[in-house]
Amino acid sequence: MSQASISIHTWCFTLLTVLLTLQLTSVHGEQVLLGDPALTAGVPGSGPISVPQIEAWLDDEHNFTELTPVLPLGLSQGSSQITGLDENPLTRAKIELGRQLYFDPRLSVDSTVSCASCHDPSMGYTAQTKTGVGIKGQAGGRNSPVAFNRILSDKQFWDGRAGSLEEQAIGPIENPIEMGFTHEGVVKRLASMPVYAKQFEKIFGSVTIDAVGKAIAAFERVLVTAPSPYDYNEQWRAFQDLEPEDLEDDPELAELYAEAAAGIKSHFMSDSAKRGREIFFTEKGNCTACHVGANLADEKYHNIGVGMDQDTPDIGRHAVTKDTVDTGAFKTPTVRNVALTAPYMHDGSMATLEEVVEWYDKGGHSSKHLSSKIRPLKLTDQEQADLVEFMKACTSPTPPVETSRLPADA
Ligand code: HEC
Ligand code: HEC
Numbered sequence: 001m002s003q004a005s006i007s008i009h010t011w012c013f014t015l016l017t018v019l020l021t022l023q024l025t026s027v028h029g030e031q032v033l034l035g036d037p038a039l040t041a042g043v044p045g046s047g048p049i050s051v052p053q054i055e056a057w058l059d060d061e062h063n064f065t066e067l068t069p070v071l072p073l074g075l076s077q078g079s080s081q082i083t084g085l086d087e088n089p090l091t092r093a094k095i096e097l098g099r100q101l102y103f104d105p106r107l108s109v110d111s112t113v114s115c116a117s118c119h120d121p122s123m124g125y126t127a128q129t130k131t132g133v134g135i136k137g138q139a140g141g142r143n144s145p146v147a148f149n150r151i152l153s154d155k156q157f158w159d160g161r162a163g164s165l166e167e168q169a170i171g172p173i174e175n176p177i178e179m180g181f182t183h184e185g186v187v188k189r190l191a192s193m194p195v196y197a198k199q200f201e202k203i204f205g206s207v208t209i210d211a212v213g214k215a216i217a218a219f220e221r222v223l224v225t226a227p228s229p230y231d232y233n234e235q236w237r238a239f240q241d242l243e244p245e246d247l248e249d250d251p252e253l254a255e256l257y258a259e260a261a262a263g264i265k266s267h268f269m270s271d272s273a274k275r276g277r278e279i280f281f282t283e284k285g286n287c288t289a290c291h292v293g294a295n296l297a298d299e300k301y302h303n304i305g306v307g308m309d310q311d312t313p314d315i316g317r318h319a320v321t322k323d324t325v326d327t328g329a330f331k332t333p334t335v336r337n338v339a340l341t342a343p344y345m346h347d348g349s350m351a352t353l354e355e356v357v358e359w360y361d362k363g364g365h366s367s368k369h370l371s372s373k374i375r376p377l378k379l380t381d382q383e384q385a386d387l388v389e390f391m392k393a394c395t396s397p398t399p400p401v402e403t404s405r406l407p408a409d410a
Contacts, residue, residue, distance in 0.1 A: 078294025
């Protein structure tokens with residue numbers, strides 16, 4: 001079997017296992033494995049999306065079936081973290097509208113900046129700038145976080161000030177540094193473009209700013225990371241101690257064993273990365289005190305000392321809770337695909353993963369509100385390199401996404 005067919009086989013198998021589990025819990029709608037390229041392939045055709053093309057798309061009932069998302073291997077252990085689907089059910093039509101809005105610079109006042117300007121799929125859904133750069137080249141105060149695996153989080157932003165993905169999505173449009181527009185202005189502009197107007201009417205009844213937020217959130221919810229070498233290695237760990245005799249009388253177990261073995265073969269994790277995993281997951285590195293769970297992020301806020309040596313440090317979560325213990329605390333970011341998303345930290349102050357690990361090794365920067373979980377680690381150079389290798393093994397593809405097909409102006 002070729003490497004590609006092995007990995008497709010593993011994916012299908014994972015889907016099957018998850019689907020069987022889901023059947024027991026009586027879910028409605030159609031189940032879709034997130035990462036399925038068809039969800040983000042765009043309206044069929046080429047060039048700007050025309051009125052006849054969108055009419056044909058909106059006439060297809062299939063695009064209005066309610067979807068129940070199934071998470072891929074690795075993320076699947078976080079299924080219970082999914083929120084927001086009752087309030088904003090997923091459909092193909094909504095995901096596609098969100099995709100268009102996400103890549104459309106016409107959501108900014110001078111039509112120069114889209115969500116993708118700062119969360120670019122070709123840059124790991126971030127931007128390679130220290131802080132976000134919006135209209136007229138203005139630089140914001142914080143680094144652009146990733147826009148994938150958002151389905152596993154309710155609160156958004158480094159300080160968690162947005163309560164949902166829907167609420168977050170409409171913020172940048174009226175942020176003067178980012179897209180510099182108004183909600184009224186963007187609604188009027190979208191309503192004047194027939195391809196957008198038709199979609200909003202059929203999906204939401206009319207063009208409203210809430211509907212803009214819902215469509216973008218639906219699109220973001222399907223942006224997930226595929227299984228990484230780390231995930232295949234975790235899957236394998238459950239089987240590695242089995243003896244040949246254990247498999248003899250159990251064909252089902254033997255099949256699972258074979259799948260897991262194929263997974264690590266086609267998604268190799270180096271010995272250095274495996275050693276790094278041990279450091280990451282144990283007291284030695286203590287990384288999983290915060291980078292834990294399916295997305296390797298605890299959805300909590302910590303002061304690890306970053307930027308606290310500034311004259312007027314960013315107060316982070318404190319601005320939201322007004323609680324002094326939250327001073328300088330920021331939301332734990334994922335380490336999935338972190339190798340693709342330099343620079344690092346809320347202020348973009350670290351250029352490489354080596355620099356980040358060195359920071360932790362020293363015990364961060366002394367600061368009044370420093371988390372008690374941060375302390376000098378005293379790792380050797382090799383151990384630090386192993387940690388970096390482990391984080392690199394948490395790299396995997398996000399779904400291919402159509403980025404250029406947008407509604408025609410008129
Ligand atoms: C000018 C750059 C810029 C633009 C344009 C922009 N963002 Fe962001 N985005 C950022 C920055 C910077 C942050 C972090 C801000 C903060 O935490 O205070 C952020 C945060 C986010 C988050 C929160 C992620 C998390 O882990 O909490 C999401 C989701 C997001 N943006 C999606 C979008 C969408 C959708 C759009 C388009 C409507 C958009 N962004 C437009 C720079 C940008
Ligand atoms: C006390 C909780 C905590 C512990 C322990 C912790 N982290 Fe973090 N990590 C965070 C927070 C919070 C941030 C963001 C901090 C900021 O920007 O101010 C972060 C940021 C990072 C980043 C940058 C990600 C990005 O997208 O900018 C990496 C990489 C990282 N941590 C890796 C590690 C490793 C490796 C360890 C173990 C040696 C570790 N972390 C231990 C909470 C923690």
